[in-house]
Amino acid sequence: MDITAELRKIVGVRLSVSPSELYCYSSDASQVKGTPDYVVRPKSTEEVSRIVKLAYENEIPVTARGAGTGLAGGAVPIRGGIVLDMSGMNRILEIDIDNIQVVVEPGIIQDALNDALIPYGFFFPPNPGSSAMCTIGGMIAYNASGMRCVKYGTTRNYVRDLEVVLADGTVIHTGSKMLKSAAGYDLTQLIIGSEGTLGIVTKAGLKIAPLPKTRKLVIASFENAEIAGQAVVKTFSNGVIPSACEILDRVSLQVLKRYDPKLVLPSEGDVLLFEVDGTENSAREAAEQIIEVCSPLALSIKLAESETEMADIWAARKLVGAAVSRLDPTKTRIYVGEDVGVPIKKIPELLKRAQEISEKFNLPAMKYGHIGDGNLHLALFIDVLNKDEWDRLNQVADLIHRTAIELGGTVSSEHGIGAARAEYMKAQWGPAFEVMRAIKKALDPKGILNPGKLGL
Amino acid sequence: MKTVKNKEKREIKRAKELDKSEISEMKGKNQPFELDRRSVYKCVQCGTCRSFCPVFNVVGWESANTRGRMLIIKSLLEGRPPSEDVLPSLASCTTCGICAAKCPAGVNPPEVVEAARAQLVKCGITTEVQEKLRASVITSGNSFGEAKDLTHWLSETERSQLPEKSDYVYFVGCFDSYRYPEFAEKTFKVLQRFGVTLLPDEQCCASPLLRTGFREYAEKVMKHNLEQIRKVGAHTIITSCAGCYTTLKNNYPEELHVISLPEFLAEHLGELKLKKLDLTVTYHDPCHLGRHNKIYEAPRKVIQAICTLKEMKNIKENSRCCGGGGGVRIGYPDISLELARNRLEDVPECVDYIVTSCPLCVRNLRDAGGDIEVIDIVELVAMAME
Numbered sequence: 001m002d003i004t005a006e007l008r009k010i011v012g013v014r015l016s017v018s019p020s021e022l023y024c025y026s027s028d029a030s031q032v033k034g035t036p037d038y039v040v041r042p043k044s045t046e047e048v049s050r051i052v053k054l055a056y057e058n059e060i061p062v063t064a065r066g067a068g069t070g071l072a073g074g075a076v077p078i079r080g081g082i083v084l085d086m087s088g089m090n091r092i093l094e095i096d097i098d099n100i101q102v103v104v105e106p107g108i109i110q111d112a113l114n115d116a117l118i119p120y121g122f123f124f125p126p127n128p129g130s131s132a133m134c135t136i137g138g139m140i141a142y143n144a145s146g147m148r149c150v151k152y153g154t155t156r157n158y159v160r161d162l163e164v165v166l167a168d169g170t171v172i173h174t175g176s177k178m179l180k181s182a183a184g185y186d187l188t189q190l191i192i193g194s195e196g197t198l199g200i201v202t203k204a205g206l207k208i209a210p211l212p213k214t215r216k217l218v219i220a221s222f223e224n225a226e227i228a229g230q231a232v233v234k235t236f237s238n239g240v241i242p243s244a245c246e247i248l249d250r251v252s253l254q255v256l257k258r259y260d261p262k263l264v265l266p267s268e269g270d271v272l273l274f275e276v277d278g279t280e281n282s283a284r285e286a287a288e289q290i291i292e293v294c295s296p297l298a299l300s301i302k303l304a305e306s307e308t309e310m311a312d313i314w315a316a317r318k319l320v321g322a323a324v325s326r327l328d329p330t331k332t333r334i335y336v337g338e339d340v341g342v343p344i345k346k347i348p349e350l351l352k353r354a355q356e357i358s359e360k361f362n363l364p365a366m367k368y369g370h371i372g373d374g375n376l377h378l379a380l381f382i383d384v385l386n387k388d389e390w391d392r393l394n395q396v397a398d399l400i401h402r403t404a405i406e407l408g409g410t411v412s413s414e415h416g417i418g419a420a421r422a423e424y425m426k427a428q429w430g431p432a433f434e435v436m437r438a439i440k441k442a443l444d445p446k447g448i449l450n451p452g453k454l455g456l
Numbered sequence: 457m458k459t460v461k462n463k464e465k466r467e468i469k470r471a472k473e474l475d476k477s478e479i480s481e482m483k484g485k486n487q488p489f490e491l492d493r494r495s496v497y498k499c500v501q502c503g504t505c506r507s508f509c510p511v512f513n514v515v516g517w518e519s520a521n522t523r524g525r526m527l528i529i530k531s532l533l534e535g536r537p538p539s540e541d542v543l544p545s546l547a548s549c550t551t552c553g554i555c556a557a558k559c560p561a562g563v564n565p566p567e568v569v570e571a572a573r574a575q576l577v578k579c580g581i582t583t584e585v586q587e588k589l590r591a592s593v594i595t596s597g598n599s600f601g602e603a604k605d606l607t608h609w610l611s612e613t614e615r616s617q618l619p620e621k622s623d624y625v626y627f628v629g630c631f632d633s634y635r636y637p638e639f640a641e642k643t644f645k646v647l648q649r650f651g652v653t654l655l656p657d658e659q660c661c662a663s664p665l666l667r668t669g670f671r672e673y674a675e676k677v678m679k680h681n682l683e684q685i686r687k688v689g690a691h692t693i694i695t696s697c698a699g700c701y702t703t704l705k706n707n708y709p710e711e712l713h714v715i716s717l718p719e720f721l722a723e724h725l726g727e728l729k730l731k732k733l734d735l736t737v738t739y740h741d742p743c744h745l746g747r748h749n750k751i752y753e754a755p756r757k758v759i760q761a762i763c764t765l766k767e768m769k770n771i772k773e774n775s776r777c778c779g780g781g782g783g784v785r786i787g788y789p790d791i792s793l794e795l796a797r798n799r800l801e802d803v804p805e806c807v808d809y810i811v812t813s814c815p816l817c818v819r820n821l822r823d824a825g826g827d828i829e830v831i832d833i834v835e836l837v838a839m840a841m842e
Contacts, residue, residue, distance in 0.1 A: 016517065018519075018541055018544075019539075020528050020541045020542050020544075020545055021518070021545075023519075023527060023528060023531050023536075024518035024523075024524035024527050024545075025518055026527075027501060027527065028501065028503075029500060029501045029503060039517075039518075041516060041517070067503055067506055068501075068503055068518065068523075069502065069503040069506075085518070087516075088516055109507065111507075130502070130503065130504075132504065133502075133503045133504060133506050134503075259560065319504070319560035320560075321500075321502070321560070322500045322504070322559075322560035322561045323560040323561060323562070324561075325498045325500075325561045325562050325563075326561070326562045329494060329498065330494065332498055332500060332561070333500050333561070384497045385494075385497070
């Protein structure tokens, strides 16, 4: 069968087999590579269904892709086949304030959704650092979260209903606008985080939340990251739940200051950023309590003085991951071992061991991340033209992953497994991994949906 | 139509002959594709640029955004043989530079894309439109292939009265001269009172050649213009075109003192004796004046000396490209005009004019067909001087 001709019948000019185009779809922001044979940009559920059916009948791999901002190769077609670029399906279909929900297509950019919700006084809380470019579909596929998950939870907590195209092209809905249901398996939760291996999301019904009246930011610095970790544990055990709780080690601080010299950040130590939100009174009280609890451990601690100061710090924080080249133009950030997580109590130990591993291999690392939910982004950077540095990088990443599992944590807190972390799935899950395999086999018997991912 | 096509073919043929006889540049498909690797490998493929690239916003394919272009360039550096297949991606960048302004890793994609285009030219991979542009500049000394010289809009008397020597020279540029001679006349009229002269034989500044990768040819016209500048003895070059400005300032082999018309006007506001006009206007930042050279305040100062300024939705560093630069207007007119239409969406309500300070922007924004008249800053100044 002439697959090109068949695909062209479905999507017309929104098909490409140009080698340059295919190359552009052969990677995301990770080191995983794989070139597709076809790229299509569907515009409707019907088109997706027809494409997947065609792929099913001809046993062609199908990999869905949003903005390609992933850090684990989830959207990379490592076995070739068809890439479905879903970013053109980017409409907001319904803003239903009475039910505090929205219905969107998967290609909508997270920030674009929130821009549309501001006039209503609502927002979609999960906010990854890539919110300016990542799609909601990608966030659902990888259960993305971000800085505010410590209070608001992850994408998983906001999805009410999904329209999904299954491996044979069948279209199903996994939920409804109901807040709760006791009718059978929760397929919505099964699809979230499944990385396109069980079905292709074509619509999503999402819960939204009212925008807080105010936000305040406490900036504290500590002698080292380990003490900062202790301060986080202490804050939580004192009953304060910040809306964000981030760590920036001293290397990250240097990078941020190079990125924006005007940023008001401490000049020494490792820094914690605590954001609290709510009403003016509740936010102020929470901020004061954090200052009281952390002061005995901190080198310095203060409240951000203005909205602008706060906004500038958050904007820079979102970009810190890629900004290391500004400190040293010969170094490039490589996203490996960047997303481990451990129970909050184990954070100081994770920070200590990460530092030891980095020193042992003589590979400097930035440590930043959502320390409030135990998620550490270890940012390794190397001279990409130096093979020895690549070797050391991969060894460090491997050890970091194994350390996280050993501490009862996860190899990925919010970026996903994709192909980059597939080898650790068995070690992390044990026999439960076989259940995942069984589910995959039941829903995708021919193995056409994003093959080679999740270690399945 | 047929005659025009024949003329184009003749021009391309002539340029190719010139290529053999006058330029010693080695060309051919077996030439290696070489670039400063670090400038490319700094890109971490995070995709931040994807949200801002105005061409991608219109086209939708990954190859049409900055990250896609960087990936394609990386593949060429890693040994993928260059072919025509890369042109729709690499030739469709307007070099507007919003990606550079937003890139967390500090990559400068317009520089990388222009360098890659130059390598493609070296490998003999060009579009027909590129060749046509090159032919025009080489055969006529201007980007439109016009037979008239760049000061054709002067009267014989004015021409005869031009000072042979001056500290200041007005570099007219192809666009003002051939497409908007009224801008050139008005600009010269304003500048004349400060003793500014013109080059006896100005040629294209080389911007179209540099943006599209013809570096060897660009050097030739730059050399010619430098000789002309020396002949006049000018220490300062004033230009009213954003493309000419950035080229003269940043690409010429010798360091020149170049100032843009808005800067010159802003410096001499007191001497211009401008009257206040009961107008409200908005200002479009040309990419090559704004983001590339950070000239944001001078045009605003001039406008505010004359009338009320109401800003567009995205301004200064965040200004959106009109679609006219980087060879995109000539190579991909549909995409280019779509960009211009998108830019017009940023225009605030209740303004009398859209003012800008680049003739390419004027043309593209005018051609996009909005309701509000687009004018060059010199026209606003001329109104205030009447």
